[in-house]
Every structure is written in structure tokens, then in C-alpha cells.
Amino acid sequence: MQAREDGAGQAARSKRADARRNEETLLDAAAAVFVASGVEAPVRDIAAEAGVGVGTIYRHFPTRADLIVAVYRHQVEACAEAGPALLASSATPYAALGQWVDQFVDFLVTKHGLAAVLQPENTGFDTLHAYFLDRLVPVCTQLLDAAAASGEIRPGLDAYELMRGVGNLCIGADSDPRYNARHLVELLIAGLRRPD
Amino acid sequence: MQAREDGAGQAARSKRADARRNEETLLDAAAAVFVASGVEAPVRDIAAEAGVGVGTIYRHFPTRADLIVAVYRHQVEACAEAGPALLASSATPYAALGQWVDQFVDFLVTKHGLAAVLQPENTGFDTLHAYFLDRLVPVCTQLLDAAAASGEIRPGLDAYELMRGVGNLCIGADSDPRYNARHLVELLIAGLRRPD
């Protein structure tokens, strides 16, 4: 949305070469550190991994949320685009909803600590929260509406609420073999079903 | 379990009077600060509220978890004891389970930030996590077993998993009018129902 292409095609001259290089380096370093230590790893660690000063991080990504969004943007987009695709390819809207939620859970569970940081109360992460919501709530709404229209689920559940519920259930899903977030999410989706 | 009565009746002489007084004061102060600022309020705030030094807090409650447990012990006990009672007084085990979970949700939702801190990954809060689990998982197991035996729910859900799921759903339930944890927990419990 703002990074290395400035609206037009190739390279806007608004950024110096070293700056662009550093941004790239930072993204890679952050991704590596996130995998190793979770998304709440100390800023200094990321700076060290990238071989730059902390100032450089804050210049390119004013808040940690910006950095996280930049690192995971591709995957979130993929998830958003999967919604309509599943709706088109699945037997029923309810099945599509189930698969889509599954995919979202997969994403969250494999990103150490991401789900925990998605909470709105987590001050300083509003950008992150907003991005996820903006991008995914409409998709979820579409799926929910379709499933409601087909009569498979009882209506009245807000997409926002569902997304937050699923996100919450994914917190701490790694690092605890006794806890299976996927299982509980399945139960939640099952509970949506029209009792008929 | 260790505090002011040492197994027997009144006052074990193992503690000096001022120490006992301070412990009491701290409990009150902590409760007040927890209500005002959540369970993650700065230690110094609690010390100030109690009018003691921070050292005194750490002496009586080595970890924050110990303090939280001490503050909420009564209510957790009440919740644990409500399990069998509900089982005896409700129409069906499933109804008892629903009511019990409701009560637990009420408890969590009204304690600002408690649910968030119940995560096992939250290092330094292991004591808290362990206490809740030790006390409540057996109760939950009993309810779950009864409901499974009566054929109302499909078996196979671990009480630990359910407890964590409910706990997770309660995270951030205050401070966000768009999110209704109770609603989602209901859905989860509904999903437990035998599809028949």
C-alpha cells in the first residue's frame, strides 16, 4: 500500500537505494526472528538479525504492527481471496465456510504468537487488528450470508464476532500438545448449524 | 494452602503479626487495583495502594500469579463447588454443564484481564494456570462425563481442552462491545450436542 512501488509501475524515485535494500533485509530478518522467537521478539533482536540499528526499524515500520502486516500480507491476501473461491468450488456454502475457517486457523496456528497479538485491547497493535479485520471480515460475512441463505446455519452471528472467536481459540495453540484449537473451532462451527 | 492457618485452627506462630497484617492489606490493595486497572497493573501501583514497599509484595507473593490466586481463590472455589451442585439440581447433565460454563464465563469476564493471563505460554503465570486447572478440570470432567453418559453430547472432548477454549473465548470480552464471549461459548456448547 505504500512500500516500494509508488502507485505506478516500477521504481518511484522517492526512495534511496540503500533504504529500499534495508527494508527488504528487515522483512527477511523479521520473518526469521518471528519464526524463531514469535512475533513479540524484542526489537533489538530483529535489528541485530538484520545487521542494522533499531532506528532503522522504526523509520521503516513505525509500529510493530506495521512490520507484522508487511511480513504476513501475502498470506492474509491469499486467505481473503480463498473465500470466494471456496464458495464457488464447494458443495455447499456451509462446507465452504468450514474450509475457509480451517485455512485461517492453519495460518494463525503456525505463526507463533500472532493470535495473541490480534486482540484489540493490545494497545499499539491497532493497525494489525484493523488490517486483519478490514481484509477478512467482508469475506467472512459473505460466507456467513451464503450459508444463512442456504438455510444451513442459523443467522444472526456477526462475522466480526466469529473472526474474533476463532482468533481467540487459536491463542497458544502451538506450544501445548494438549490443546487442539482446530478441534474447538470445529465445534464452534458445528454449533452454528441450524438445529433442524 | 499455606497462608495464615497452618493446618490447624487459629494462628500458627510461624508468622509475625505485622507480616500477617501486611498480607491482609496487600490482598485488599491488590483486589482494588485489579478492579481498577486489571490484573496486570504495575507492581509499584499495588505497593503504593497498600502503602508498602515493593519488596514486601515479592516476599509474600513471589510471583504475580500467587497474588492473583490469593485474591480470587474464594471465587474459584465457589465455581468448583457449583459443579456437583448444578449436576444435582438441573434437569439434565447437559443443562448443568451449560449453567456451569456460564458461571465460569461470568467470573472470567468480570475480572479485567484475567482470561488473557490464564494462558500457559504466559511465562511466570504457571502457578495461576496450574491452580485453575487443578481445581476446575476435575469438575468439568465430571460434568462432561455425566452429559456423555446421558447421551446428550458426543463424547471425546477433553475437559482441559474445553476449559482452555472457554478461557480463550473470554479474552478481551470486556472492553469490546462488539464482542460477546457468552454468545460464542454458547455456540461452542451447542456444537457439543449429539447431532442426533
Added chain:
DNA sequence: TAGGCAACCGGAACCTCGCTCCGGAAAGCG
């Protein structure tokens, strides 16, 4: 009642971490 010894108290000090700020370096341009 006075003396002495633990137990206990308070808060200064230290550490980690997020974030800011500015002197210096380097890129791009004429």
C-alpha cells in the same frame, strides 16, 4: 521490664525493553 535475636520492611539499584533523537555517512545531482 530489659535485652537480644530473628523476622520483616522499604525502597534504592539494576536489568530489560520500547522508543526517540541527532550527529555523521552516503546517495543522487549538477
Added chain:
DNA sequence: CGCTTTCCGGAGCGAGGTTCCGGTTGCCTA
């Protein structure tokens, strides 16, 4: 080649958790 603009690095500040030790005070004994 030198000037201007942009960018870089990391020292430094504030906030919060935790430790540690000199001074204080309850409590027991003589």
C-alpha cells in the same frame, strides 16, 4: 567534485519487573 537531501546507527531516556541489604520491629526469654 562538491552540495544537498535522505538515511543510518546507536546512545539515551522512561517504564516496569525483580533483587538485595541496611535498618526496624515483633516476640521470646531472663
